[in-house]
Amino acid sequence: MEHARLHPAEGHHVSQTPTASSKSSVDKPAALAQLERLAVLPSPVKRIPPEILAHIFDLCVIRGNDPLPISTQAPLSLARVCGTWREIAHSNPRLWTYLNISFSEACVSRAIDLSKASQTFDLWLRMSSTLPISFTFIDRRIYHSATEGLIRLLVDRLRQNSRRWKSISIQLSGAYFLTLYTFTLCDLASLEHLSIHGDVLRVWMQWTALNLTDAPNLKSLAYSAPGDRINDTINVPWDRLTEVSFEFTPSWPINFQVSRHLPQLAQCQNITTCSLGIGERVHSGAGDPQSITLLCLRTLRVRRLSPRSHIRSAIDPLILPRLQTLEIDAAFLLGRKTRWHDRQFSNLLARSSCSLENLTIRDVYFPDEELFRCLAHSRELRLLCFMPCPRTYDILGITKKLDVSRSAGADAVVGRVGARLRELKLACTSESCFEGITKMLLSRVGASARVAGVDALQRFELVFFDLSTETDLSVRSARWARLDMFRDSLGQIAAVNENLEVKFTVDVPYLPQYIDVIPGR
Numbered sequence: 475m476e477h478a479r480l481h482p483a484e485g486h487h488v489s490q491t492p493t494a495s496s497k498s499s500v501d502k503p504a505a506l507a508q509l510e511r512l513a514v515l516p517s518p519v520k521r522i523p524p525e526i527l528a529h530i531f532d533l534c535v536i537r538g539n540d541p542l543p544i545s546t547q548a549p550l551s552l553a554r555v556c557g558t559w560r561e562i563a564h565s566n567p568r569l570w571t572y573l574n575i576s577f578s579e580a581c582v583s584r585a586i587d588l589s590k591a592s593q594t595f596d597l598w599l600r601m602s603s604t605l606p607i608s609f610t611f612i613d614r615r616i617y618h619s620a621t622e623g624l625i626r627l628l629v630d631r632l633r634q635n636s637r638r639w640k641s642i643s644i645q646l647s648g649a650y651f652l653t654l655y656t657f658t659l660c661d662l663a664s665l666e667h668l669s670i671h672g673d674v675l676r677v678w679m680q681w682t683a684l685n686l687t688d689a690p691n692l693k694s695l696a697y698s699a700p701g702d703r704i705n706d707t708i709n710v711p712w713d714r715l716t717e718v719s720f721e722f723t724p725s726w727p728i729n730f731q732v733s734r735h736l737p738q739l740a741q742c743q744n745i746t747t748c749s750l751g752i753g754e755r756v757h758s759g760a761g762d763p764q765s766i767t768l769l770c771l772r773t774l775r776v777r778r779l780s781p782r783s784h785i786r787s788a789i790d791p792l793i794l795p796r797l798q799t800l801e802i803d804a805a806f807l808l809g810r811k812t813r814w815h816d817r818q819f820s821n822l823l824a825r826s827s828c829s830l831e832n833l834t835i836r837d838v839y840f841p842d843e844e845l846f847r848c849l850a851h852s853r854e855l856r857l858l859c860f861m862p863c864p865r866t867y868d869i870l871g872i873t874k875k876l877d878v879s880r881s882a883g884a885d886a887v888v889g890r891v892g893a894r895l896r897e898l899k900l901a902c903t904s905e906s907c908f909e910g911i912t913k914m915l916l917s918r919v920g921a922s923a924r925v926a927g928v929d930a931l932q933r934f935e936l937v938f939f940d941l942s943t944e945t946d947l948s949v950r951s952a953r954w955a956r957l958d959m960f961r962d963s964l965g966q967i968a969a970v971n972e973n974l975e976v977k978f979t980v981d982v983p984y985l986p987q988y989i990d991v992i993p994g995r
Contacts, residue, residue: 520558527559528566537572537608549601570601571640576612584620591624595631599638606640606664616673617649625650629657636660641667648672648699655684662689669696671723686710698723698751712741721751722777733787740766749775751805752783752814767793778804778814778838789818797828804837807863811839820847834859842871849875849891856894861901865939869902873910878926879917893928901937908960911936915964919971935977936964 522530534548549570553563563569575591598607611628613621625646632639639662644654651672668686686692687709695710696719718739720732732750739748748771771794776785802819823830830852835845840862849855860872876892895918900911915934916922923930938957944950961978968976 524562527562528569531559531563531566531569535569535572536574564601567601567603567605570598570607571605572608573598574610576610577615579614581615584615584618584624587621587624588627592627595627599631599635602638604638607635607638608641609639610643611646612644613646615647617647621650622653625653629653632657633660637663640664643667643669643696645669645671646673658685658688660688662686662692664691665689666691667694667696668692669694669719671696671698684708684710690714693717695719696722696749708735708738710738712738713743715742715745717747718742718745719749719775721753721779722749722775723751736766736788736791739768740764742768744770746770747773747775749777750788751777751779752785752788753779764791765793766791767795769795772796773799773801775801776803778802778806781806781808781812783814785815785818789815789822792822792826794822794826795828797823797826797830799832799834800830801832801834802836802838802840803834804863807837807865808839811841811864811867813839813841815844817844817847820844820851823848823851829854831855832857836861837863839863839867842875845872846875846891854894855892857897858892858895859899861899861937865901865941866903868904869900869907870910872900873907873914877910877914877917878928879913879922896929896931897933898931899935899937901939903939903941905956905960912960912963912967915967919967919974930971930973932973933975933977934964935979938978938980940980940982 531549531552534552536547549563552569553560573594575594577587581587609632613624615621628644632642633656636657642665646654654670665686668689670684684697684707686695690711692711693715694717695708695715697708698721720735720739732752742748745768748768774792774794774797776789778785800819800823830848831854833848833852833855834857836859840860845860849858860869862869876895876898878893898918902911915931917926918928918931920930942950942953944953957980964976964978968974
């Protein structure tokens with residue numbers, strides 16, 4: 475940098491060939507003087523206005539489910555850099571409006587939990603001034619009486635500052651629910667989102683009630699109860715909610731809350747998003763459930779939670795005239811084809827007479843015939859993601875169905891399936907699918923799409939799950955060369971169709987760090 479160069483003092487002549495003694499007597503003092511002048515020059519970061527630094531600090535704050543705040547995370551880390559940064563961090567209450575406290579199974583010293591959580595609560599409540607706070611509390615450990623004090627502290631802080639909570643997300647053992655639910659008996663004037671998830675109970679628990687009648691601004695509720703061994707009720711202004719989630723993220727698949735809460739779901743006449751986790755099948759003597767019409771619902775998410783799940787009791791009552799997005803996935807992978815539905819999804823689309831625009835099917839078994847029926851009832855479909863399970867599922871039938879190059883012939887009716895489709899994502903494990911995929915893609919771009927009378931694809935993505943266990947280097951190299959050739963061919967198609975984005979990914983069949991893999995059973 476220019477200001478960091480050392481120049482002789484003005485009006486002084488420095489010999490071009492100074493002796494060692496003259497260099498020591500002349501250069502060193504001048505250099506020290508220059509360094510002193512440079513030391514007081516403001517660095518670039520010091521010239522940033524405080525309001526800009528405050529905005530940068532705000533971007534550094536992690537919002538979501540994170541561990542107990544420590545000095546290496548913002549905003550605590552930012553306040554330790556220098557006095558100026560500490561003043562900015564402490565004077566910006568917005569930096570302290572997201573509080574995350576988490577205890578993993580590795581946190582075995584429960585004796586210090588109370589003091590750590592108490593200090594964190596008090597610091598965030600003080601620094602955030604009077605702003606609404608989004609709070610996340612996660613305890614993944616099994617129940618222990620030593621943690622009862624921590625839960626009482628949690629309830630105490632929630633009640634004392636009840637009007638300040640904007641969002642509350644809690645995940646812990648269901649055995650704490652009796653103590654936890656007492657926090658709702660207070661004025662939750664600012665609460666907009668509440669999420670409570672409990673792990674499965676092995677013993678029966680007495681009746682508990684989640685009372686949210688004093689939360690007039692509540693818009694979103696996510697609830698996963700600890701199985702069927704708890705008698706719980708939820709008192710919520712259901713007609714005010716815009717988003718509900720039942721059993722979507724439980725820690726155990728044996729849950730019965732979806733069917734039990736269908737009457738409450740029927741009262742949610744203003745929800746736009748609904749997420750349902752389908753656990754093990756419920757055996758009840760009740761007859762067919764009454765129909766539930768949700769006129770405002772636009773997004774439905776369905777998650778399979780158990781190999782013995784079946785969606786009949788949860789999906790059959792629904793009528794969704796304005797449904798636009800349907801997302802179907804699983805919390806695990808099965809090694810073989812296991813039915814968990816019959817015609818429930820296609821029948822839902824048929825009786826709803828909706829204009830479905832987005833259909834995502836991921837990590838679940840979904841037979842061709844049911845997919846074709848769904849497509850037949852989705853004439854306005856814009857996006858289709860089909861990544862079924864097992865990973866070896868043959869998608870040749872799908873690519874053939876979506877190939878519109880035959881639409882001018884005898885199969886014209888078939889060719890109109892997905893006429894408005896603009897985004898398509900598929901997954902396969904066999905190179906034998908590449909030819910059919912290429913043919914289908916070519917039929918849906920450029921002049922071919924115009925001739926067929928369908929919208930041209932704008933985005934196509936293929937995920938190739940590599941199941942090969944070949945150890946021979948030459949065989950592996952040949953395989954990768956073929957995959958590269960296919961990638962190049964897709965790139966060539968995109969090159970001549972400027973409005974088309976193409977992506978080809980080679981991936982592992984599953985990621986064991988986030989999804990359970992259950993062998994065929």
